[in-house]
Amino acid sequence: MRCIICDMNFAFEKGKGISFRNKPICDECLLNLTIVFLDKYKEGIKRYLKQEIKLEHYNNI
Structure with a gap:
């Protein structure tokens, strides 16, 4: 199949890449x-992870 981003052929059938809205994207572009x-x-993302760590800490007390 051809990647919709870089237009290169890749082995989609062998688990290389993903299908996004039924269009293939190769691993490198992903x-x-x-x-x-x-x-x-x-x-x-950092703020979210810090919040999750704090919540986990207080839930374990």
Whole structure:
């Protein structure tokens, strides 16, 4: 199959990549999208994880 982002062929049938809205995305593009997403929302993710750790701590008391 062809990746909708980079237009390269990849072995989708062998578990390489994902189907997003019935369109294939290769592993390399998926990794790049993940990094961009994490960079963009890094501070919010940090705050969320800190809250979760605090909640877990107080639930264990």
